[in-house]
Amino acid sequence: MTLEKASYEQQVENLIAEAEALLSSYKQQWKGLSWREKVLLLVDLNIPISDLGVYSNYRVANLAARERLRLYFIEHVGEIIHKEELRVVSGISEFGRRVRELRVEDGYKIITGVGDSGEFLGLTPEEYKLLDKEPDLNAAHRWHIANRIKRETKGGSQAKILCFLKEFVGKVVTNDELYNVSGAKEFGRRVRELRTEEGYAISTKFTGRPDLRVGEYVLESLNRVADPHDRKIPYEVQKQVYERDNNTCRLCGWNHHKWTKQDPRILELHHIREHAKGGQNSLDNVILLCSKCHDKVHAKKLSVPDNILD
Ligand SMILES: [Zn+2]
Ligand SMILES: [Zn+2]
Incomplete structure (x- = not known):
């Protein structure tokens, strides 16, 4: 008025x-x-x-x-x-x-x-x-989701971060948003723990998605979580494997550029020599596989050549 x-x-x-x-x-x-x-x-x-x-x-x-x-x-x-x-x-x-x-x-x-x-x-x-007369309603919507999670999610900053990532599976989530939803300065470490300790397929520029910017994260899938034995691989080793293997499946050459709705693969870490049989969590025993090849390898329908890293 x-x-x-x-x-x-x-x-x-x-x-x-x-x-x-x-x-x-x-x-x-x-x-x-x-x-x-x-x-x-x-x-x-x-x-x-x-x-x-x-x-x-x-x-x-x-x-x-x-x-x-x-x-x-x-x-x-x-x-x-x-x-x-x-x-x-x-x-x-x-x-x-x-x-x-x-x-x-x-x-x-x-x-x-x-x-x-x-x-x-x-x-x-x-x-x-x-910069623009029109507000970005999508950003506003995401902010409201973050606030709802902050209010309603029990547990610490990691639980809130996971909740937010799960709201946006397959979509880019930013540093700002994760900081806001978690209220934790250490949110970066919490994201890494979700990846290394909980096994969630969270991509970054350094882990599978060179198309992302620094400070952007994508939870690639709700359904696939790394097997417990694959969760002990230190983050630094993980990063080195992604870099050495050029963010590409060692067996079939799949990478994120080839992602489609009909064939939504993700990149996963695989032990050449099984961890249970004494294989190390080290750069020379871990390779990148797409989820499709990874399933086949563990179903013994496909095998990884012994000399794959030579
Ligand atoms: Zn593959
Ligand atoms: Zn494996």
Whole structure:
């Protein structure tokens, strides 16, 4: 609901008069005032000044701070906006939190010069820019799922991460999202443990999916979990195997580029000499196989040549 223009204008006039009265009182007294007395007068002066910011546009003066910020960004999409402008528009000091809500809850692509792509785009930490008028509803939807998981999932950060990955099987999940859902700085380690200790087929740039960016993860399958004996292979060895075998099945040459819905394979680690028979968890005893070849090998319908690594 917007204000009547007349009452809006009256309100602005009142605020200006109030600010002027306080400022002129400051002008008359300041030489005789203590530090504290001056500060207290300026605090009073800040109230009408801050309200004038809220009333700087009559169409939005009655809206919540977050909505005013949203409309300001949209009116200036693609332009660099300084944080002091946002302070004026919002009329609140914690405007940064409202901007974050616009970003993560509503899916607006608002960048700033901290982290992510802000530095690359030449923004300082005091500068913000809305890249697109239309919010990314998908990002917003994912944020709501993450929050539901945070609220409802019992267990620690690892359980929450797994829950989130399971919501997006076969889809890319980012560092930001895993950090948000787990609340754990160590979320990277938790993901690795899901892979190495729990056996989940989680791909990264270094484990099967060179097409991914650093900081992106994909849970490839809900149905396939590595056999317990394959879960003891240290993460560093796993990474080296993926790299040496070029993220490709040693037997048939399958890799993720060949993935289809009809034939949805994943890459798995296989011991050349069975672990139970004394085979080591080392680079010279572990190879990459696609899940199809891996099943055949264990069903003895296909065999791995002894000299496969020669
Ligand atoms: Zn294969
Ligand atoms: Zn195997």
